[in-house]
Amino acid sequence: MPRPTLEQVAQRAGVSRATVSRVVNDSPTVAESIRTAVRRAIDELGYVPNQAARSLVTQRTDSYALILPESPSRVFSDDQFFPGIIRGVSQELDSADKQLVLMVAGSQASHDRIERYALARHIDGVLIASMHGADPLPGTLARMGIPVLCGGRPLGQTRVPYVEVDNVNGGRMAVRHLLETGRTRIATIAGPQDMVAGIDRLTGYREELRGSDRRSIVAVGDFTRDSGAVAMRQLLEDDPDLDAVFVASDLMAHGALQALQAAGRRVPDDVAVIGFDDIALARYTEPPLSTVRQPIVGQGREMARQLLRLAAGEAIADSVILPTELVIRGTT
């Protein structure tokens, strides 16, 4: 049973294909009576436009890519950052009736494949989040005239609009709270230093500490739980008397928490812990994790909103910064 075409709808309604096309695309210049007749024919036949044929002439595909330059095992792990971003993006795209194309690019090969795909104009616009280093991709695509928007400030001199979360202030709030509650040896487990979230949260830690007379004690992880545990053990070795740690992600904080307890430290009595993210897990650690909440789903939504505006030819802000918020639970 082949699907009905515009042609068949036109015949049934007794009009031309052009008129059916106008009705389908909500053109205002169609007489009401004809519009009704065409609508009925569409319903009776169960007509749905062929997207390929439409794309061929409009040069648009009505689909947008979300590129995550990470390995699939990372994106589809228990790190709640990725599903949060995906969810926010797909919410906005759905309600604009646009298709989301998710591209996970762990290797250089897949990275290249995605660039070719985008350049081939299979998509109307591109969102890139979780970038590492000074990724040339956003700049390359933007220069070819493809609407591009980044999740997180791009490193390097790329000038592409972005939606960011206030990482620096998040770090500052966490450290300030630790200082105010009398902690004196405040360490940090930073995120990867090739990612802006890793860099900026460490900056916030450093800036806030600089105002006090405390020295900084730093270890670096890669946002995974295991790396948090490893870093925590290292910090305890570096300074067995530390009494607080600001951890740049909740998953790393979970690892750190377990490393602390394995080392016989009581939390929060001996050591206070503050994470970053406020994923669901934070409410279920033992004790529940104090953390800096960032609006992950909200960032995804805002990214999609801005990109849709950009693709529609509207002027948008160079950057949107979403606020972070300190959430106090049981580890401080």
Add this chain to the structure above:
Amino acid sequence: MPRPTLEQVAQRAGVSRATVSRVVNDSPTVAESIRTAVRRAIDELGYVPNQAARSLVTQRTDSYALILPESPSRVFSDDQFFPGIIRGVSQELDSADKQLVLMVAGSQASHDRIERYALARHIDGVLIASMHGADPLPGTLARMGIPVLCGGRPLGQTRVPYVEVDNVNGGRMAVRHLLETGRTRIATIAGPQDMVAGIDRLTGYREELRGSDRRSIVAVGDFTRDSGAVAMRQLLEDDPDLDAVFVASDLMAHGALQALQAAGRRVPDDVAVIGFDDIALARYTEPPLSTVRQPIVGQGREMARQLLRLAAGEAIADSVILPTELVIRGTT
């Protein structure tokens, strides 16, 4: 800068469009020298085929849908089942150079929209997982001639091929182990009874218990952590002396674990717990969770493999059942 077309490649290589098309599609009937010349022209121009134009004539899109009839907040939550399936499916599709279209259909409206989308032949085949009740969707699509494959045995009389995990035996193994280690009052927290995974795991529990002289003690959750905690409290009220519980998902088991501890029960001394899934979290609960491992990513991969065969016109098995495995950790 408009993208180059077949026409331009043909001109540059001094051949017809048909010949370029043959080279692009690896037709064997092209002279080697011409093939080389065309390849060079393609490289020089950076030619990439226009997928819309190609689809229009081939009537294929080279993309496949994965339909998850769940709300987005469920799919993109910390339930590791969904990312696992997505990851497996996208691995196989990627390596076959097919595009994955992810469709999350929480509401009836989105469910209908997806049906229309599929019927409009925007995709070459459909995968459906996490079905509730006797969903008519697989049958409807299959009857229209669209290749369909289900993740999990479809309920009702739908006859569509599926890839399933051995839920019944998983439940049996868990209960058998509890019996063998001397537990006498073995309860279960079942999954939702409109889903085959919920039904079959409960069946396994019942079947294994039937062989003993123990009676069954049942509560039902919906696979979320909170529902596990609620069900556990209810079970403790029903039978304060229970000494073991088989929980139909790890996330529910996590909730149950916390409810048990909040009620002053020691695990595993007072009460043994076995979950189902073996998600990453299982290694990080306190104590680490004994569980029935199901190959989630493997199920996704197998689903995609079977669907690709089906879409290629090959004959495939009515069903593939993947084995489950008992993993003993600290809660038994």
Add this chain to the structure above:
DNA sequence: CTGAAAGCGCTTACAG
């Protein structure tokens, strides 16, 4: 407000 016609960029019998 409506229709005839051109054209989007490909693939694929059909000849040769």
Add this chain to the structure above:
DNA sequence: CTGAAAGCGCTTACAG
């Protein structure tokens, strides 16, 4: 082995 030509199903100036 290669090319001329038809056609996939739409949209959109252009006339009227």
